[in-house]
Amino acid sequence: MKINSLHIQFRLPLIMACLFIGQMFFAQDSIPEKPLDVYLDEARLYSNQDKIDLAILSLQNAAKVAEKNEDVKALIDCYHKFAIVYLRLDKEDTTLFYWDRAKALLKDIEYPYGNAIHKYIEGVIEFKNEKSFQARYLLDEAKQLNNDRNMFNNILLVEGNIFLNQEKYDDAQKNFNSLVINTDIYEKEYLATKAHIGLSKVFIKTEKHKEASDNAEKALAMAQKHGFFKEIFEANQLLGITYENLELFDKALISNKNLLGLRDSIFNIDKIKTEMKVADKVQFDFMGDQIKLQDQKIEELTESQNRSELTAIATTAFLMIISLLAISLYRNNQIKLKTNDLLQTKNNELQVARDEAVQAMEAKSNFLSTVSHELRTPLYAVTGLTHLLLEENPNAEQKEHLKALKFSGDYLLNFINDILHINKIDADKLEPLNIEFNLKKVLKEVIDSLKQSANENHTKIVLDYDESIPSHLMSDPLKLSQIIMNLVGNALKFTKNGEVKVIVKLLKKVEEDVSIYFEVSDNGIGISKEKQESIFEGFEQGSIQINREYGGTGLGLTIVKSLLGLFNSKIELRSELDVGSAFFFELNIKSKDSIIDDIPFEMTPKDYEFEGLHILIVEDNKINQVITKKMLTKKGITSDIASNGFEAVDLAGANTYDAILMDIHMPGISGDEATIRIRKFDPSTPIIALTAISLDDSLEVFYAAGCNDVVTKPFKPEVFYQKIGENIFDNKIKNSAS
Structure with missing residues (x-):
């Protein structure tokens, strides 16, 4: 809803007053030298480590920076923290005092994240006051207002504890499992520690004492590693309980001694005193500034009393002038009222139009998601049957036809994947991960996967890599490889008998902050000046003639542009007709200087002996059942088939399987729900999710339900067999070693 100018005039003094009070409150001799974000990150870290006094001082510095910059949103963030x-x-x-300060500022600006955090804090307060229903309602409202990943993870944590208090243990376990594998940029380790503590409490309540002790031990190890003092204390408490339940009395005694030591330590006593002293000092300073402000107002009122007689004379003259203007102001006011009514009507019309546009966008997203998902199921039959027929020694003519069919299936699959990817980006359902990887390894794998296409065009791919780039980086290698793959694939498509060059250079490195330059260039057909502006739009390939000659959907560069937007980067282009093109961009990412050993980005493919394995196939589509069963039979694997989730649970309970291949989207109960039920009585059998993944699917949800791995349909046979081998044989080796 729009705020008219009259409303802003009345509310503006309130904002200025809040800023003025903040300036008095945070005024000190020293001026902070660090950026605001640094102080906020420090405050978050200190708070998680239970160093509350340092957290408050960091927030004080952050608020001073916000005041200096006149940044109202940043000041709201400080009040919330x-x-x-x-x-x-x-x-x-x-x-509540700081919550109210933030509330006063939020009334006058559009700040969805601030409103969401405001609801989140209110929800936590209600939870602490044992009002679980109101708390969950407020937390749901917070999720609707903003999709910030860190806030969403913290909401999951609070909801998990609410479910725990309400004895909804399955729901609580699902929330905590999601957080164990979280990819939060700011609080990954802290949230995982809290999740293990939550899981330990769930298992204590459900009398699964071994699982309770395992999670408490993991929580303690993480808390000790990262200095989470409160969680060290809580993990020792839980270990004392679980070890006693397991009759491991020596270990229970050690945990209880640790607990007493923590509780009675001088550090703990001094820590509490220091925290309360700092907290009270901040409150005292603020109240002192408020008193000074009131004294100043009293002095101003006293001075104004001495001028009251002169004011009375001036007022008489002023009233005479006002009387002359009253009629004119009245008429102007009537005109304003009519104008406001008209503006309100127009605003309402715009709101309706906006809502209709949002609904249309959602309908489009849902339609494309449904279509792309539904196409995957029959496409699985096409690619699967083609693979089986190619392995049955067809004659030369049949083999040629089958290869053409396989190419068409792969082309259609890539097209569907592109549509789904664009749809996810448009619907804001795609977020970058933050995991460790080796950039050179990622680039080599992309180039190796495209060498066949390069050979077909008699084109060479060259990698010019700067060896000074750190070997261990933190970002999203999957999305980065997709960006490079689309750019190199695009260059290969328009380059014959030529060269495609991938250039990667280190621009600068300051401690763990790294800036890297990427460029993919070719000496192909090039792009005309008039087409360069639209080349990144969906389904654009320069011209209809180019589309017919070279094929493709024109979505590759659109995906590149959208994916780079997730990294706050921008794709740029220079090109000349008949000379070639170069696409380039820069990325700012983190490095891990402390790691020395090289960690492979992907497991080396292995050959497994599948003969004699017995596997459960959970699949509702009859054709897909036949194809999957035949693919297993070719490797000497026997199998049973369940046509829905209920049958899967029954068969898993009545038989012993080496693995379960679980379809996700089925009538009745879904695959993830069936997995949750199976995990209640069978925690160890590998479960691999086979899914034609759709817009709303989340890999984290599958893993949280208890799946060991995920394979998207249609899949490459070699990937299918590799996943089965890894999860059956490698898991056995890992479990026997532990």
């Missing part, structure tokens, strides 16, 4: 820190000290009055 103050509220969260004081909530950890159980000082609810102070929490």
Whole structure:
């Protein structure tokens, strides 16, 4: 809803007043030298390590920077983080004080993230006051207002504890399992530690004492490694309980001694005193500034009393002028009222039009998601049957036809994947991961996968890689490889008897912050000046003639542009007709200087002996059942078939299988729900999700349900067999070693 100018005039003084109060509150002799984000990150880290005094001081510095920059949104963030820190000290009055300060500023600006955090804090307060229903309602509202990953993970944590209190243990376990494998940029280790603590509590309640102790031990190890003091204390508490339940009394005694040591330590006592002293000092300073502000107002009122007589004379003259203007103002006011009514009507019309546009976009996304998902199921039959027929020694003419069929199937699959990918980006359902990888290895794998296409065009791919780039980086290698693959694939398509060059250079490195330059160039047909502006739009390939000659959907560069947007980067182009093209961009990512050993990005493919394995196939499509069963039979694997989730649970309970291949989208109960039920009585059998993944699917949900791995349909046979081997044989080796 739009705010009219009159409303802004009345609310503006309130914003200025809040900023003025903040300036008095945070005024100190020293001026912070670090950027605001650094102080906020420090405050988050100190708070998680239970160093509340340092967290408060960092927030004080952050607020001073926000005041200096006149950044209202940043000041709102500071007030919210103050509220969260004081909530950890159980000082609810102070929490509500800062919460109210943020609320006053939020009334006058559009700030979805600020509104979401505001609801989140209110929900946590309600949860602490044992109002679980109201808390969940507020947390749901927070999720609707903003999709920030860190906030969403913290909401999952609070919801997990609410489910735990309500004895909804399956729901609580699902939330905590999701957080164990979280990819949060800011609090990955802290959230995983809290998740293990939550899981330990769930298993204590459900009397699964071994699982409870395993999770408490993992929580303790992570908490000790990262200095999470409160979680060290809590993990020792849980270990004392679980070891006693397991009759491991020596270990229970050690945990209880650790607990007493932590509770009675001088460090702990001094820590609490220091935290309360700092917290109270911040409150005291603020109240002192408020008193000074009131004294200043009293002095101003006293001075104004001495001028009251002169004011009375001036007022009489002023009233005479006002009387003359009253009629004119009245008429102007009537005109304004009519104008406001007209503006309100137009605003309502715009709101309706916006809602209709949003609904149309959602309908388009859902339609494309459904179509792309439904196409995958019959496409699985096409690619699967083609693979089986090619292995049955067809004659030369049949083999040629089957290869053409396989090419068409792969082409159609790539097209469907492109549509689904664009759809996910448009629907804001794609987020970059933050995991460790080796950039050179990723690039070599991309180039190796495209060498066959290069050979067909008699084109050479050259990698010019700067060896000074750190070997261990933190980002999303999957999305980065997709960007490079699309750019190199695009270059190969338009280059024959030539060269495609991948250039990767280190621009700068400051501690763990690394800037890298990427370029993919070719000496192909080039792009005309008039087409360069639209080349990154969907389904654009320069011209209809180019599309007919070279094929493709024109979505590759659109995906590149959208994926780079997730990294706050931008694709750029220079090109000349009949000379060639170069696409280039820069990425700012983190390095891991402390790691020395090289970690492979992907497991080396192995040959496994499948003879004698017995596997359960869970699949509702009859054709897919036949194809999957035949693919297993070719490797000497016997199998049973379940046509829905209910049958899968029954068969898994009545038989012993080496693995379960679980379709996700089925009538009745879904594959992830069936997996949750199976895991209640069978925690060890590998379960591999086979899914024609759709817009709303999340790999984290599959893993949280209890799946060991995910394979998307239609899949390459070699990937299918590799996943089965890894999860059956490598898991056995890992379990026997532990």
